[in-house]
Amino acid sequence: MNRSGLFAIVAVVIALAVLEAFFRVTRLGREKYEDFYTDIYDVSYRLRPGAENPWSGIRETLNDQGFRGENVAEKSATGFRVITVGDSCAFGHGVEADETFSHYLQGLLRDRFPKRSIDVINAGMPGTNFYQHVLFFQSNLIGFDPDLVLIYSGPNYMDNLRLFRLEEKRRPFLRLVHRGLRRSAVYRYLLKKIKAGPTHKAYFEIKDSRTFSSLFTLDDFLEDYEEDVLLMSRLARERGFFLIFLNYPSQLNMARKDMEPPFYNNENGPILARLSSSQGFGYVDIITPMKNKGGEGLFLDEIHPTPEGHRIIAEVIFREILSTREIVAGIEGGNR
Numbered sequence: 001m002n003r004s005g006l007f008a009i010v011a012v013v014i015a016l017a018v019l020e021a022f023f024r025v026t027r028l029g030r031e032k033y034e035d036f037y038t039d040i041y042d043v044s045y046r047l048r049p050g051a052e053n054p055w056s057g058i059r060e061t062l063n064d065q066g067f068r069g070e071n072v073a074e075k076s077a078t079g080f081r082v083i084t085v086g087d088s089c090a091f092g093h094g095v096e097a098d099e100t101f102s103h104y105l106q107g108l109l110r111d112r113f114p115k116r117s118i119d120v121i122n123a124g125m126p127g128t129n130f131y132q133h134v135l136f137f138q139s140n141l142i143g144f145d146p147d148l149v150l151i152y153s154g155p156n157y158m159d160n161l162r163l164f165r166l167e168e169k170r171r172p173f174l175r176l177v178h179r180g181l182r183r184s185a186v187y188r189y190l191l192k193k194i195k196a197g198p199t200h201k202a203y204f205e206i207k208d209s210r211t212f213s214s215l216f217t218l219d220d221f222l223e224d225y226e227e228d229v230l231l232m233s234r235l236a237r238e239r240g241f242f243l244i245f246l247n248y249p250s251q252l253n254m255a256r257k258d259m260e261p262p263f264y265n266n267e268n269g270p271i272l273a274r275l276s277s278s279q280g281f282g283y284v285d286i287i288t289p290m291k292n293k294g295g296e297g298l299f300l301d302e303i304h305p306t307p308e309g310h311r312i313i314a315e316v317i318f319r320e321i322l323s324t325r326e327i328v329a330g331i332e333g334g335n336r
Contacts, residue, residue, distance in 0.1 A: 085152070090123075149243050
């Protein structure tokens with residue numbers, strides 16, 4: 001290569017470096033959502049450690065590991081660890097950290113089994129669906145060595161499930177290129193300007209479930225949901241942790257009204273009930289107890305429970321744990 005060609009390459013590299021530095025300093029390539037989420041241009045985005053939820057009327061802060069509540073300590077030899085996986089309802093949107101069912105459940109378990117070191121990690125992520133929860137569990141949560149995993153996930157399916165799946169599976173080579181470049185502020189600025197990819201559009205632009213219903217049927221979503229349930233069940237068997245799914249209560253299914261999207265009507269409940277026996281995971285009905293103990297009054301809005309709603313959910317899960325001999329034996333004996 002002659003000297004002029006080398007000079008041209010060096011000049012281009014320097015120009016790109018200066019441009020990258022400019023976009024990083026000015027934050028022009030950063031979406032406002034990324035004050036709370038790590039990477040909205042990727043399917044497996046998660047909550048940003050140390051961030052605060054900008055869409056809540058109360059202060060909802062994250063710990064250094066990106067979870068709600070205190071930092072998670074290293075698991076002790078006598079430890080029993082529960083991880084709650086789900087969306088904003090599991091996260092506890094609208095209530096304090098010590099008013100979530102994860103916090104209440106931790107207190108109940110510690111009181112019942114004082115000789116064991118028990119913690120409950122609240123890994124709920126607002127605005128996500130079960131497909132993302134499975135990805136997050138595989139890439140991150142499984143490293144926390146859970147003994148019991150609770151799944152509380154529902155309505156966000158009709159918003160974005162299929163488009164997230166298509167984005168993850170489409171054009172593998174381009175996905176690799178994207179994953180390699182996505183840390184670049186210049187690249188992210190271009191994505192922001194052209195709004196590239198259904199990952200971004202699905203969650204942050206298209207919110208009308210009827211739009212999705214015209215593209216995909218409810219059966220499509222339920223088929224995907226069942227696939228993810230089977231995957232989590234297989235992970236539980238392979239890694240040796242207990243698994244419990246919760247059905248999905250809402251203010252309107254308390255009143256026995258049909259609503260959109262369909263998962264507010266607990267359309268996934270029959271799938272969980274059918275698979276629980278064949279796959280060996282637990283399935284807990286929290287809709288009926290909430291109907292019996294306050295109904296619509298146990299919700300801040302259509303789907304997010306009040307502190308009392310969270311307390312009832314914790315009590316129902318606690319009773320399910322105590323009624324399952326294998327889980328009790330695992331807590332008392334330290335063996336899974």
